[in-house]
Amino acid sequence: MDAITPIPVVDEGLGNSSYLLDLGDGTALALDPERDLRTLRAEAAARGLRIAYAVETHLHADFISGVAELAAVEGAEVVAPQVGERAFRYTALEDGGRLDLGRLSLRALHTPGHSPEHLSYLVYAGEDLAGIFTGGSLMVGTAGRTDLVAPEQTIPLARDQYHSLQRLMELPDETPVWPTHGAGSFCSSGGGAERTTTIGRERRGNPLLQLDGEEAFVEALLAQMGTFPDYFRRLPEVNRRGPAVLAEPPALAPLTAEQVRALVADGAQVVDARPVAEFAAGHVPGAISIPFRKVFAVWLGWLADPDVPLVIVRGGDQDPEAIAAAAALVGVDRPAGELSGGMDAWTAAGGEAAHAGLADTAGLADASAEGVQEARIVDVRQASEYADGHVPGALNLELGALAGMDAGQLPGGPVVVMCAHGERAAGGASLLQRAGLADVTVFKGAPEDWAAATGQPLVTGPAR
Structure with missing residues (x-):
């Protein structure tokens, strides 16, 4: 088995890994890229690679996909499951479909469960199997949850997940496994902190694969599922239609205290991204505290109303570009802006401050x-x-x-x-x-x- 090592681009806040695969001719394949492409592009540029293919395992629920931007800006060919009927140009693969990448190739395996259309991709170097991208199917120590599509599909998809994992267990023990979802992802039903694994390791140690039969598997998988953000129901359709391609990096427009006061009066929400102690010491009344950290995007998508304007309050040492990029990752493309001068400007303009x-x-x-x-x-x-x-x-x-x-x-x-x-x-x-x-x-x-x-x-x- 030839050694092929994709370059992982890990988003610890979302608990996901995108991958950059060097195709050996100056081009690369991006697997399950997120909308915030800064790190992926930096990895490609550092190696002198042009991203020629943007491949997806499924319609993502936890983030806005980056494939549409890679296609529009860099001319990448989008490759995705045939099922799902994306509303933009892409190369559709079904079970057994093959994509020639020069010295490498992909072969699609239909592995439904996390979603109905889900594909895993076997990577071949010539005729030799080099590994498999498993997306939200087989993960390290667990498998993808099956309750994100619709309540009535949770159990049928859990049964599909069982059979998909059994199919993956037909691969050789030494096969490297590169999942997308992992530790910290609400798409996962559990698992450990490691990001990659092998078929043999999962065969021997994955608790879900030690169970006796389909019924026990379904019961155990369902028992691991906690709550998940509401936006998980909304983003797959955004990704199916094709998210808006942002012409430039998202930014936070400066707003005066008077402008913020007027926006709030018209129904806007204020999100306070400052550290806890700063929020407690004084904040705009009614503001939602979501301290800016790795999981900011998840909680912004979960707690903020997507249908009203959003105003950010940040600390002076917090990066506005990073905050705007995190917001765009969950579909908040263009916040109304940020309170210029922060809370000092708010109180100086006579604004009331609430405290906790x-x-x-x-x-x-x-x-x-x-x-x-x-x-x-x-x-x-x-x-x-x-x-x-x-x-x-x-x-x-x-x-x-x-x-x-x-x-x-x-x-x-x-x-x-x-x-x-x-x-x-x-x-x-x-x-x-x-x-x-x-x-x-x-x-x-x-x-x-x-x-x-x-x-x-x-x-x-x-x-x-």
């Missing part, structure tokens, strides 16, 4: 924090995280669900919001404030930190 409490373990150990310790705790982590260990009496309200809750579903009185580090807790606190809760505190730490500071052991098990 901020607590840490040092404060909890102090008798003066007794009120904080007695407040109702809202744990905004995923249900599986909550079940692994939470503060006694904590109410589990997942962050992704808070935006859709009305005041009658939310706790009253003083509230302390908790997650694993503090960033999601700040998001939860901001949504609770928007719903009308006045006494809201963000806990900067994890339940384990709370337990250590207060002497209260954590409780395991699901919410009751």
